[in-house]
Amino acid sequence: MNSKIILAKWTDRFLAWLIDFIIVSTISTTIIFLSFGTIYYEVDDEGLWAENTQYIPASILFFIYWTVLEYKTGQTVGKKILNLRVKNMDGEKPSLKGILLSSFGKSFLLPIDVIMGWVLTNQKRQRVFNKLGDTIIIKIKETEENSGSTYLKD
Secondary structure, three states: OOOOOOEOOHHHHHHHHHHHHHHHHHHHHHHHHHHHOOOEEEEOOEEEEHHHHOHHHHHHHHHHHHHHHHHHOOOOHHHHHOOEEEEEOOOOOOOHHHHHHHHHHHHHOHHHHHHHHHHOOOOOOOOHHHHHHOEEEEEOOHHHHOOOOOOOOO
């Protein structure tokens, strides 16, 4: 374990989330479009936008995306691009329970999770569900990512 853990900035975390949001939203919208032939459909003579009715299915897709990727690799696509990783409080791989809690908060209750995290912050830049799941988001140094690997040309 590395004795120095660099906590990720809120801005980096937001940008990673935004990248992930765009990816999963594109997939979710595509699924709705392929299912209904449009992102706009009629219900009882009133038009409803897909966004209004796909909150739960989209949130479930987000939950699966974050849970699988963060548990298996510690990173989503957004985190990978920004050199961030999910760890437990000791800097080790987090438990499945920790990942499930963290993913639930950002999939279903993100505004509340973030605002309460800012209000109740504990100097570790944790959202409420990060704190409940005993997880932190760290910045990976390039040397950590490639430690132990030396590339030489033949």
